Amino acid sequence: MTTVAVLADPPREGLVLSELVAETPLSETETVKLYTAMLRDVCRAVEASGGDLLVNYRGDDDLPAHDGESSEAQVRAAVAPALESPDEARYEVQVGSSFSARAGNTVSHLLDQEQVTSAAVVEPTAAFLTRGIVDNAAMKLRRHEVVLGPAGDGRVYYAGFADGIDFGDAYESPAVETLTDRGVAADHSVDFLPMTPVVESRGDLVTAITQTAARAEAGRNHPGHTAQCLAELGVDVIAGADGPELVRE
Template identity: 55%
Template sequence: MTTVAVLCDPPRDDLVLPELPATSPLTASEATTLYTAMLKDVCAAVEASGGDLLVNYRPEDALPDHESGAADGGNAKEEIKTAIAGALSEPESVRFERQVGQTFSGRAGNTATHLLEREEADSAAIVTPYTPFLSRQQIDTAAMKLRRSPVVLGPAPGGRVYYAGFTSTIDYADSYETPAVETLTDRAIDAGHEVDFLDMNPFLATGSDLVDIVALLRARRTAGRIIPEHTTTAIETVGLSTDGTNLQRSDDR
């Protein structure tokens, strides 16, 4: 069984998807709603898979001061717990752990190392809410690949990764430096590990990413294929469509 850690932040305006309001028609509040929806879809996919879901969150004291809700009595864990509860079949059984580290690479590395070395997990994987098309089948396929290869990566456009699975550790310092798929591969090879890959998957962080996501969601829905339920609802509520280059809201027509 692979322990799949979903590294996430409390869904707050300007903290999550911070580039989206400046690069798309979405407001900061709508970007937060979209992030929450993607978080639900990713957690639901992990829960439905053969993996073990771990929600790995940034606590209040690890958030930038201007983005922390501590002064207003904010509680990162409870906000995330509330956000995903309705998307899971057994929310009470979900495990929550604090992230530790100053950078994403450091936090991901600390989580993977802790799971593999301290908890002696057979395999550990790092994912984020930015990949709403992550599916149960992909998670299970990755678990099978991890039986043969110590490192399995899921590439995303722009040299990013939507999945990083390990049965052995690597040097995680700055391991997600752009292009992350190449950097992580280099670190794995340097450690003497064989690397395998999953199919390419969309990744959502900017307005240009959202163009691709909206087009794919609409196409898959038209074709009657599986779509990420909560992400689709969030996008349809805003009324987004695309001509392949630009995004348009239904209230702009």
């Protein structure tokens, strides 16, 4: 069984999805809503799988000063409505000065201290993650020490490990190549999952809007919280002279 850690920031304005605020019609308040919806879909997919959900949140000492609820309280409040058994969810604070360090510390602790069979790190922006993907990854981790889920622009939405690697700057762009290099350098077998979008940039948002609309229309599996949030935000994709454009409905 794989322990799947979702590395989450508290949903705060100015902290999450800042690239979308700069590049799209979405405001900071709206990006917080979208981030929360994606985090819910991701955590629900993990809970529904055969893996163990671990929500790893950024500690307040590692974040800009904030008046209001603690990071843990905000993350718990964001995740709980999506879970069938919210009281059984496990929450732990992240440790490390960078994403690579936080991911590495989490995986190393799970493998070395808790002696789990395999451990994985998942991006909270991987709204299209499904139970099937998580379970497929767990099966692959029985045969390979490293399993990666590629996203656009060389990113990864999933990184699973049955044995450790050198995590120093392991998520340096392009993360899928860097993590593969580290796995090969450790004499590990590396395998891959189907490419799945993350939603962090303007292009990602175009993909998310069109994919959720198409999947919903076709009656296929789609991220429910994210799809509902996108519909409520009222942002649509139209054909423009220079490619897809984001517009308010």
